[in-house]
Amino acid sequence: MFDETVQAARLERLLARHRDAVVAEPVRGRPSLVRRDQILVAGQDVPAVEDLVRRWRDTTEEGPGAARVHLRAPAGVDVCELAAELHGHHGLAVAPNHLVHGQPMWWTGPAGRPRPAAPPVPPAAPGAGRRPVTVAVLDTGMSPHPWYETTDWYAAQRAEVTEVLDADLDYELDAQAGHGTFIAGVLLRHAPGVRIRALRVIGGDGVGDELGVLRALAWLSEWGRADVANLSLGCHTYDDRPSPVVARAVAALARRTVVVACAGNHASDRPFWPAALKHVVAVAALDGGERAWFSDHGWWVDASAPGVDVTSCFVRFDGPRPPVHGIDPDAFAGYATWSGTSFAAPAVAGRIADLAATERIPAPLAAARLLDPAGRRVSPELGVILTP
Helix, strand or coil: CCCHHHHHHHHHHHHHHCCCEEEECCCCCCCEEEEEEEEEECHHHHHHHHHHCCCCEEEEECCCCCEEEEECHHHCCCHHHHHHHHHHCCCCCEEEEEEEEECCEECCEECCCCEECCCCCCCCCCCCCCCCCEEEEEECCCCCCCCCCCCHHHHCCHHHHCCCCCCCCCCCCCCCCCHHHHHHHHHHHHCCCCEEEEEECECCCCEEEHHHHHHHHHHHHHHCCCCEEEECEEECCCCCCCCHHHHHHHHHHCCCCEEEEECCCCCCCCCCECCCCCCEEEEEEEECCEECCCCCCCCCCCEEEECCCEEEEEEEEECCCCCECCECCCEEEEEEEECCHHHHHHHHHHHHHHHHHHHCCCHHHHHHHHCCCCCCCEECCCEEECCC
């Protein structure tokens, strides 16, 4: 069960670290987090929005994916109410800039920390005759690891994506540092030989925002070489509806790329975005053959895969905690065990990529085959059940 005291403490730490973040809770018990005095606007709607908010607008920061409009703080504008007005009454693609969280993070804190582990069986050697397949990973980045550090695809991006492990300099591993590295290992174990393109959109504390995700989605759409994109992150929105700005960006990318996202770790059927978008494969977590206790679920989930006590590659880090009964709880030697829908998602993304590579077929066709309910166990709240 969730400990409300622990959740409150984690939320307090998050707000202290992200001082422009506020809790938006129009419906009690259904909170979200947004950046204060910011709205996101699809490019073609910027002139109209600037005219409508001219009384409060401070600056506009244009860029790929969306523009960010900063409002003057003294105006005290409720960005959720403003977005609802501009979108609902004027038909403009406008939304608050929601914070997104890497999962295993609940909206107020991590469902579980990684634990040091012995090295698992490394990824198998790729078979002959496979076509090259690329999976984009929007996450915390990737640190060097023997499983992939000698590949050309990692060497080309290493300097820009190496993870930041202790951003607050407290000598402890940040709550989700290593998250992207771990996901890369899950992908490689399910799709040997796959090429990974990492894009850092969340920090080691597991927190980013929709603007960062939009920038990455726009870059991927322009790049045009990702067969699959894995997003082990997301958020609840203030009105439980998708951000129209994010929805447009995902739809544009999904024309050529299969987008896979984690369903979230709130033990809830509340839609988690972007997973709940119709152009996204939403993945819940299994514990054995059943739903993991923490996993989100609902009509919007498309598939589920193992997400409890997953072992993968990880960063190297030795924290300050002393050994307990001869076991050092925060000494990581490149491998870890972790739980969360974060790690169910790349299991599905990897299986799609592997099928596309071995059968030499487009990724969308591979996804359709893998998720075909014919002959598979299907749950109304977990989608197609994909066990090993």
